Amino acid sequence: MDELLADFVAETREMLEQSGSELVAWEADPSDRKRIDTIFRFVHTVKGNCGFFDFPQLEKLSHAAEDALAECRAGRREPDSALVTAVLAIIDRISEMTDAIEAGEELGTGNDDALIAALDADAEVEMQSDVAIIDEEVEIAAPANDTQTEAAPKTPAKGVQRSIRLPVDLLDEVMKGVSDMVLARNDLARRLREAGEQPAIDGPFERLSAILADVRTSITRMRMQRLEHLFSSLPRLVRDLSNELGKQVMVDFEGSEVELDREMIEMVRDPLTHIIRNAIDHGIETPAQRLKNDKREIGLLKFAARQSGNQISLVITDDGNGINVERVCEKAIANGLYSRSEIDKMSDKQRENLIFEPGLSTAEQVSSVSGRGVGMDVVRSNIERVGGSIEVSSKPGEGTSFHLQLPLTLSIIAALTVGSGDQRYAIPRSYVEEIVFGNSSHVEFAQAGDRRLVTFRDKRVPCLSLGEVMGSETNGECDWTSKTLILVRLASDDVFALAVDRVFDHEDVVVKPIAPAIMETRLYAGTTLLDDGRPMMLIDLPSIAQMRGMVGGVRTKSTIAEKAEKVMKSKAVPVMLFAGLDGRHRAVRLELVRRIDTISRDAIDIEGDRAQAVIDGEIMTLAGHDTGPLPDGRCRLLRLSDGEHELVYAVKEVLDAADVTEDVVPSEADTAIEGVTLIGGKPIPLLDGHAVFSRYRATKKVEHTLTCRIPEGSEWARTILEPLVQAAGYRIAGEDDDVEADLAIALAEDGEVLTGGARETIRLRPEPEDAGDDTIYRYDRDGLLAALKRIRTGRAA
Amino acid sequence: MNELLLMCTIAGRRAAIPAVEVQSVIEVENITPIPGTPDFILGLTALRSQALTVIDCSLAIGLEQACTSKDQRAAVVDIDGHLYALLVDEAHDVGEAKSEPVAVPGGFGEGWQRAARGMVETDGGPTLLVDIEHLVSGPLRQAA
Incomplete structure (x- = not known):
């Protein structure tokens, strides 16, 4: 019996959530029979x-609501907002009762009769209800079926997701089990490595690892919920608020299929509610005002969610009056948050973001909806607490838009692992702006x-x-130049440098x-397990910054302008500047x-043509060592990756990051570089990643590579x-390659030579002018790459 | 009355932890220290994929001497969803309480008075029943 009851409660809840938004949609369009049917089915089911x-x-209660809705369905009554309000009140009461049933409490009588009375348009209808019901019962079956068959072809894609209900504890249990499995696998992997290569075991082990990774991903997904769950409760909230404030607001959703961690959804519910309140209360104008401003009298509140990588971006836009920046500034000055001169120096963006400052509310009058002292600062801190930003x-x-960035899950974060003393710590990567070496020539200590x-x-x-924060060393004995500095930017835009050993x-x-x-201790935000099973602490940077007075200290207003500049130069190629072992400056993408x-130095082994370095127990190919003598003692290596393979490149010093904005002038003399470019007015050779990888890595598996014949x-x-052509994923066919190449590239001036023996041909012309013969100008890089890609994907398919 | 107890030795004294609270008894191998925490928190150790907070029972009671243990035995307990490993000198067997915990006139002495729920009679003689929730919050908080 208990189980049945639990099912009943769960089912009712689920339907409650759905019908909330349906009701509002129905009010907006009373003629929408489908909505009425849905709500009718809900109360009908509850009644049953x-x-x-x-x-x-x-x-x-449900009977009464059913009656009233049945009247509407039969066309005997026009649904009006009074009816919607009454039905909503009943649904609310049903929800309360459901909670009470679940908690095993007495239902209480409440003012059920008043609720029921509110449903009646006039007394006559009620008198007839007995008769009406009999009619309706017959009718119910028919229209319900109709709408289903009608609706089915229209929305087949919506498809019913097959689902079962599982206790969350069980999910967590399974998740934990999988984590255990990953640790056991890591342990096994270490032992296998120690035991040397054993092809008979390595194969199946690799497969096991791959399966485990898949399972882990699926389990993580099990904790996900579609944003729909969050969105479905919003129309109701918006409706109630706008009614209360005498405004008309329409809601629009986009991306409700985006998935988010269950816990995360709960964490953003409150901040979101607050933003909605603000938007309706302060943002969207009254209908009269809107008409005067040449807008539709119904305001629009739009929610758009999008997943990008392991972040979700959620944008809430209203088409209201926008933020009155002047008033926000006045208020900030009046409340003593900033001085007039400070405000004058701010960019428009910074002024807008003042609304997130504590102790600021622009509402002249405290309404019942917002402006109750709980400000946007609380919203921001709540969002930041879960690792997001606003x-x-x-x-x-x-209008106004709020841009929220949320991590996909609460429990998995991108972190930087650092060492201090003998310990390892994790730092949330979202705070890390840049990493520099203390002994780099660009860094000065004062x-x-x-x-x-x-x-x-x-x-x-x-x-x-x-080290000093953790109490393992004092500032006095700290050798700053041997440290690595992590530039930390807090959400409040305060910047400080954190010195770590590694x-x-x-x-x-x-x-x-x-x-x-x-x-x-307020030093840590959590703990995590390393691959070998050892625990590692996650550092709570905002808290440490606050304890050390790093917040609100040296403000770095100038950096924002710098950022804007960076965006403008978005075409620029970011490179890393370094000094090779010979001391010459070079750059690498x-x-x-x-x-x-x-x-x-001991970890590097060079013998003849073979050069290798041992890093964290792994042997890696070493490059760049031939340009000059290796330094004694510590040696700095750039780990380069082409996505599949990694190798390390020995350098003398890592200098800086820069953007290449000038053209890269190719050099024919030196094949190890892509070309030379100007950085800060100096010519800097740009390392050719492709050349490095092709030289130090065995050629790629040939069978998967398309071959290309180029003019000899x-x-x-x-x-x-x-x-x-090689960078585009082709292998160059040699002169003695007799096989049919997948592609041949010919120069137009050579005429029709060498097109045999290839399935496709690209012809290049020397002049930029379009000759109208399907040729591509030889320096039309984009055009050439597009052609290469088209042929490659065409072949692969 | 017949409550099962995990018998152990803390700071050379006979003590007991209610067996229902104890998930398992482990031998703590590696402890990762956490800088900045009070002395009685020795650090974290991993049990399967979970991190346990290792508590030195002796220091947690407020005694000056740390636990001296050869095999680093610890009782694993779950308090408010957090797992702790309570490090004791020695962990013995599970025994039965022969009486309700009672107070003793004159108290059990500094530290013990706060950390013990009372004295129970067992087969091995009078034993102090430890209040694990007091243990994990440490000596300072109790004083406050």
């Missing part, structure tokens, strides 16, 4: 179930009182040593809560660099065309 369980009050943009008279300052890129930022890696970590006694390793005996083809 109640009879079964013997809840006379619940039955009476920004606002607004256009006067046109001291003001006892406070260490570091100057980097002409900014002076305060510096904290993680930066290990970036990885996604599963964060678990920690005991209250550890929480009290930043995308290639996975991380920077520092190892001791042409200098241009060999030096310019060949790398491009």
Whole structure:
């Protein structure tokens, strides 16, 4: 019996959620029979179930609502907003009762009779109800079937997802089991490595690993919920609020199929509610006002969700009056948050974002809806607590948008693992802006009182040593130049540098809560397990910053302008500048660099043509060692990755990150570089990632690669065309390759030679003018690459 | 009355932890220290894929001497969803309580008075029944 009851409660809840939005939609369009049918089915089901369980009050309520709706369906009554309000009140009461049933409490009589009375348009209808019901019962079956068959072809894609209900504990249990399995696998992997290569075991083990990874992903997905769950409750909220405030608001959803961690959905519910309240209360104008402003009298509140990587972006837009920036500023000055001169210096964006400052509310009058002292600052801190961020943009008279960025799950975060003393710690990567070495020539240390300052890129930022925070060393004994500095930007835009001994890696970590006694130190936000099963603490940067007074200290207003500039130069190619072992400055595309390793000279083994380095127990191919002598002691390596393979490139010093905005001038003399470009007015050779990988890596598996024949005996083809074609994923067919190539590239001026023996041909012309003969200009890089890609994908398919 | 107890030795004294609270008894191998925490929190250790907070029972009671243990035995308990490993000198067997926990005139002495729920009679003689929730919050918080 208990189980049946639980099912009843769960089913009722589910239907409650759905019918909430249906009701509002129905009110907007009373002629929408489908909505009425849905709500009717809901109360009808409740009524039926109640009879079964013997809840006379619940039955009476649902019966009354059913009657009223039946009248509407039969066309004897026009649904009006009074009826909708009354039905909503009943549905609310049903929801309350459901809660009470679940808790095993008395239902209480409440004012059920008044609720039922509110349903009646006039007394006559009720008198007839006995008769009407009999009619309706007959009718119910028919139209219900009709709408189903009608609706089915219209919305087949919506498809009913087959689902079962599972207790969350069970999911967590399974999740834990899988985590255990991953640890056991890691342990096994280590032992297998130690035991040497055993093909008979390695194969199946690899497969096991792959399956395990899949299972882990699926389990993570099991914790996900579609945003629909969050959205479905919003129309009702918007309706209630707008009614209360005498406004008309329409809601629009986009991306309700985006999935988010169940817990995360609960965490954003409150902030979202608050934003909606604000939008309706302050943003959207009254209908009269809107008509005066040449807008539709119904305001629009739009929710758009999108997944990008492991982040969800949620944009809430209203078409109201926008933020009155002037008033926000006045208020900020009046409340003593900022001085007039500080405000004058701010960009428009910063002024808009003032609304997130604590102690600021623009509402002149405190209404019942918003402006109750709980401000946007609470919204922001709530969003930030779950690792998200919020920004606002607004256009006067046109509306306001809130941009929320949320991590996909609460429990998995992207982290940087760092070392300090003998310990490893994880730092949430969202705070990390940049990593620099303390001994880099761009970094200068200074001291003001006892406070260490570091100057980097002409900014002076305060510096904290993680070792000192953790109590393993004092500031006095700290050797700053041997440290790695992590520039941390908090959500409040405060920047400081955190000095650590080493930066290990970036990885996604599963964060678990920690005991209250550890929480009290306010140093840690959680714990996570390393692959080998050892625990590692996750550092609570905002809290440490606050304890150390890093918040609100040296404000770095200038950096925002810098950021805007960066966006403008979006075409620029980011590169990393370094000094090779010979001391010459070079650059490498930043995308290639996975991380920077520092190892001791002993870990490098060079013998003849073979050069290898040992990093974290792994042997990696070493490149770049031939340009000059290896330094004694510690050696810095760039770990380059082409997505599949990794190798390390020895450098003397890592200098800086820069953007290549000038053209890269190809060099024919040096095949190891892509070309030379100007960075800061100096010519810098740009390392050719392709050349490095092709030289130090065995050629790629040939069977999967398409072959391409390029004109032989042409200098241009060999030096310019060949790398491009190879980079596009082709193997260059040699002269003695007799097989039919997949593609041949011919120069138009050579005439019709060498097109045999290839399935496709691209012809290149020397002049930029379009000759109208399907040729491609030889320096039309985009055109050429597009053609290469088209042929490759065509072949693969 | 017949409550089952895990018999152990804390700071050389006979003590007991209610067996229903104890999930398992483990030998703690590696402890990752956590800087910045009070002394009685030794650090974290991993049990399968979970991190346990390791508590030195002796220090947690407020005694000056840390637990001296050869095999680093600890009782695993779950308090408010957090797992703790309570490190004791020695963990013995599970025994039966022969009496309700009672107070003893004059108390059990500094520290013990706060951390013990009372004295129970067992087969091995009078034993102090430890209040594990007091243990995990440490000596400082109790004083406050």
